[in-house]
Amino acid sequence: MAVADPRPSAPGIPFGALLGDALLAAILALALAMPLIGFETVDVSGGGLGLNYRFGAVAVVVAAVFVGRLALSLIGHGLALPVLVLAAVGTVAAVGRAVTGDTLAGLLAVPAAVLTIRAGLVVWRGATAGREVQVVPAAAAASARRAAPPLFLALAVLFPFLPFVDQRLLDIAILVLTYVMLGWGLNIVVGLAGLLDLGYVAFYAVGAYTFGILADAAGFTFWMALPLGGLMAALFGILLGFPVLRLRGDYLAIVTLGFGEIIRIVLLNWYEVTGGPNGIASIPRPTFFGLPFRASPEEDETTFADFFGLEFSPIHRVIFLYFIILALALVVNAFTRRIRRLPVGRAWEALREDEIACRSLGINPTNTKLSAFAIGAGFAGFAGCFFAARQGFISPESFTFIESAVILAIVVLGGMGSQLGIVLAAFVLIGLPEFLRELNQFRMLAFGAGMVGIMVWKPLGLLAHREPTIRLGTARVVPPGGAG
Incomplete structure (x- = not known):
């Protein structure tokens, strides 16, 4: 594949056309930014709402789009090296201003960093074109893959005790790990078995309400209700699996969506047991x-x-909750990695690829689907039980369809079937918006821009490639006579 030469080739560059293209992009940005950023409603002292104009912020956004579009065009015409230098300087300057509290500078740091990476890749590819470059030796790469899991585990264990970690960071980490656990559970159903489930939040709700009801009626503690929450959710997974055994694709998605809504409506209306819209409070x-x-x-x-x-501190309970969800997530990960190598795990992947071929090989699709629904739902039940214990209060508003959509987005964004990809996607979809709360009204705008960038550059997911579940060994040649 031809690689753009990073060295300047100014005489052949149509600057007029490039400037016109960048100007058109800036005009489109102006049309979009004016209603989204240019106006803000504020409370006035006499009562009612007033209008605040932010045309300066609109001008900054339009200028950033103009410069970014022009820079990308110049990279494509061989001027990657000058763009790399300017973008790197701009990134450092924007980050420096953002540290001092400049919100707009923090927003501009993201596109500047993207331009730096883009130009750097083109420069590196141009410098290595025509010769084979081995960035990391194969032995070193294999050693790094083996050492990465213990290092990540050690970092996760030591995370609460790092000097910069406070209660807010721990709360975000607990939230991210909860969605990691939910993503790994749904990954069994969607990523491995290929069954599109849009009602996964129902099992999450079943686990939470199992703990809430048992604690309210019989005084169950968290540790007593945890296995029961998983088992009850697995039972509901089997109940869902039976009616949808003959469905696939869009029809399966519609039925699972309806199942999730049925569970939510039952929780909302069965006032005597679930508390209705008031929910269940004072969960131990x-x-x-x-x-x-x-x-x-x-x-x-x-x-x-x-x-x-020790001196009493509320962070002790938060640290303990962090280690509980970390242990639950590690158990789910270890179980999933192990079961994928067993016959039932390979049957899930075979079912995802071709159900007819599975039948011809003697695989029972009924048992395979039911096992996927039950195990995936059980993991959601454990997560729901933990959610109820962490919050101390549950209500039907916590288990809406948007939760299923977010969990499914984590699985798809991370890469279907990828365990590590789900971790990265959970951080992007759950952790990143929490860190961006300081951007106030610009938070979702920055988050949406990041999602669009991921869809452009990683349409198959952050980690679309994953290692095979099993590998066939190299054939061993047996010498004549059978000696070996």
């Missing part, structure tokens, strides 16, 4: 081997801080 929090993290006003009991001689 997990304890550390019977030691609560906060003493009850009615009882004189030994708390976690008293037992270990």
